Amino acid sequence: MSELPKFPKYLKGWELLDIYGRMYGMTEQERKEQIPKLLGMVGLKGRERDFIGKYSKGMQQRLGIAQALLNGPELVVLDEPSLGLDPVGMVEVRELVKGIAKEGVTVFISSHLLFEVEQICSHVTIIHRGVSLVSDTLQNVSSKFSGPTVLLVEVAKLSDATIQKVKELPFVSNVSEDGNTLIIELKTRDDVRSQISQEITNSGGVIVSMSLKGQSLEEVFMQLIAKSNGGKAE
Amino acid sequence: MSSVKRKGVRTNPSWKTRFWAVVRYELLWNIRKKKFLGMAIFMFVIVTLGLVLPMILSNAVGQSFSQNPDFVVSSNPGALVFFLFAIVTVMNSISGEFESGTIVPLLTKPVSRTMVFLGKLFAAFITLLLVYAVLFAYTTIGATIVYGPQNNLQLVPLSLLGSILATFLWIGIVLAIGSLSKSSLIAALGTFCIFIALLISVPIVSVFSDQAWVLSYVPGSGVTGTLYTSQNQTMTIGKSISTGTDNIAANLVNYALYPSSNVTFYKRNPFLGESAVLYVEPLSLILLRSIAVALTYIIAFSLISWYAFKRAQILE
Numbered sequence: 285m286s287e288l289p290k291f292p293k294y295l296k297g298w299e300l301l302d303i304y305g306r307m308y309g310m311t312e313q314e315r316k317e318q319i320p321k322l323l324g325m326v327g328l329k330g331r332e333r334d335f336i337g338k339y340s341k342g343m344q345q346r347l348g349i350a351q352a353l354l355n356g357p358e359l360v361v362l363d364e365p366s367l368g369l370d371p372v373g374m375v376e377v378r379e380l381v382k383g384i385a386k387e388g389v390t391v392f393i394s395s396h397l398l399f400e401v402e403q404i405c406s407h408v409t410i411i412h413r414g415v416s417l418v419s420d421t422l423q424n425v426s427s428k429f430s431g432p433t434v435l436l437v438e439v440a441k442l443s444d445a446t447i448q449k450v451k452e453l454p455f456v457s458n459v460s461e462d463g464n465t466l467i468i469e470l471k472t473r474d475d476v477r478s479q480i481s482q483e484i485t486n487s488g489g490v491i492v493s494m495s496l497k498g499q500s501l502e503e504v505f506m507q508l509i510a511k512s513n514g515g516k517a518e
Numbered sequence: 519m520s521s522v523k524r525k526g527v528r529t530n531p532s533w534k535t536r537f538w539a540v541v542r543y544e545l546l547w548n549i550r551k552k553k554f555l556g557m558a559i560f561m562f563v564i565v566t567l568g569l570v571l572p573m574i575l576s577n578a579v580g581q582s583f584s585q586n587p588d589f590v591v592s593s594n595p596g597a598l599v600f601f602l603f604a605i606v607t608v609m610n611s612i613s614g615e616f617e618s619g620t621i622v623p624l625l626t627k628p629v630s631r632t633m634v635f636l637g638k639l640f641a642a643f644i645t646l647l648l649v650y651a652v653l654f655a656y657t658t659i660g661a662t663i664v665y666g667p668q669n670n671l672q673l674v675p676l677s678l679l680g681s682i683l684a685t686f687l688w689i690g691i692v693l694a695i696g697s698l699s700k701s702s703l704i705a706a707l708g709t710f711c712i713f714i715a716l717l718i719s720v721p722i723v724s725v726f727s728d729q730a731w732v733l734s735y736v737p738g739s740g741v742t743g744t745l746y747t748s749q750n751q752t753m754t755i756g757k758s759i760s761t762g763t764d765n766i767a768a769n770l771v772n773y774a775l776y777p778s779s780n781v782t783f784y785k786r787n788p789f790l791g792e793s794a795v796l797y798v799e800p801l802s803l804i805l806l807r808s809i810a811v812a813l814t815y816i817i818a819f820s821l822i823s824w825y826a827f828k829r830a831q832i833l834e
Contacts, residue, residue: 289623290619294550294551303542303543303546306536306542307536307627308627309531
């Protein structure tokens with residue numbers, strides 16, 4: 285799906301999917317089953333009989349995703365899926381893409397919005413001037429270039445037992461102290477705050493604050509670009 | 519979230535299936551265009567006025583209104599109707615796809631540009647067939663009510679066919695300009711300029727060139743002659759007819775009614791009218807030549823527009 289796909293305004297949402305379905309050679313039965321499912325999935329149920337000309341940008345983007353999924357592909361390529369959308373639309377599309385991936389479809393996203401990539405993707409490839417600088421899982425890319433993810437936890441009533449319990453967690457690589465603050469280095473980029481929180485509370489600690497410290501993909505990207513340019517970031 | 523049905527490898531759908539999908543896509547656009555609907559409504563108003571105005575005027579001046587059993591076969595849509603229907607049907611068929619960017623998602627589907635082009639052409643044919651059929655049916659019913667029972671109604675399909683052919687010539691021109699320029703405005707204005715230029719220049723050239731044969735080979739109307747339809751003891755009945763692609767419908771009907779008749783072309787003087795005989799041609803030759811000219815133009819312009827569409831670069 286290209287960025288901001290433009291569909292004929294004179295067609296209704298379901299008509300577009302029906303016509304594209306015919307082009308893919310879907311039978312009437314297949315179209316009858318698949319189109320309502322897709323419309324429901326992208327949140328256009330109830331608006332399918334409206335002309336596309338009346339759709340918002342976000343709705344058109346979601347219709348674009350629906351038509352990309354119409355013939356049950358194993359790979360979907362989305363070019364800037366959130367471009368030009370308002371914050372609500374961006375969140376909707378992001379959730380939609382995550383949902384598609386959960387269904388077992390490989391989603392390939394081309395995007396300049398790195399915070400979005402960070403939220404959606406499991407694997408990243410950073411391309412600069414047509415050259416692939418890195419291609420790996422998001423976790424590996426981040427840890428390779430920015431070191432481990434660090435969680436800072438301010439704890440009242442901090443005890444050795446609490447520190448020991450946290451150290452024993454399988455996804456924790458190192459724990460150090462700075463006053464009442466625990467500096468926890470993580471092996472994973474998964475969100476493990478709830479497990480750590482539970483462990484600290486169970487060992488008698490009281491959490492005052494918790495924050496994740498780590499370089500964003502954007503920072504990693506800038507580092508890589510600077511490296512490829514001989515130390516100068518563009 | 520409901521699950522997306524995954525089909526894996528889908529066998530390629532048949533050419534026919536994909537082609538009909540393109541036709542459907544285009545047809546829905548054609549019949550929903552405001553300008554097309556406006557034109558169709560305008561034509562119904564014109565036909566209605568053509569039917570009832572003579573009756574109203576006759577009553578107004580106190581003349582008796584006579585029945586006319588040949589109203590339907592003698593009335594054919596004119597050059598302006600063909601030109602306008604061509605414009606409203608296809609002025610943005612190809613250029614509009616580029617202007618709006620809808621060509622991008624369309625061509626990501628398993629359809630070739632040639633298929634899209636042919637589908638659009640066929641959709642234009644169906645659109646015209648439908649609108650002209652309804653207009654002719656409306657004229658027939660209206661004429662039967664106003665002018666009494668009509669003769670030779672079996673010739674109406676010929677008239678319909680001729681009208682579609684004449685319109686398709688203009689469609690070819692609109693599509694060619696639209697595909698080359700990728701602008702609906704230029705397509706409409708360019709065709710309008712050609713139409714007006716021919717409308718003005720052909721009668722002038724025909725006067726000064728003694729109805730030169732070449733005028734029968736330009737799009738639109740050609741030269742004007744007289745078809746002598748019958749002769750009784752006291753007088754010969756002459757009927758003015760024109761050659762050219764815009765008159766195929768009328769000449770098809772004329773040929774069906776008077777198959778072996780000839781058309782006499784006179785030297786035309788703007789002040790004295792028709793004078794010396796220039797040449798005589800069989801109606802069959804005039805008709806065949808008009809059809810051949812129309813088909814040649816349609817094919818030539820369609821090829822130009824197909825080539826331009828096939829080569830067009832798509833920029834997002």
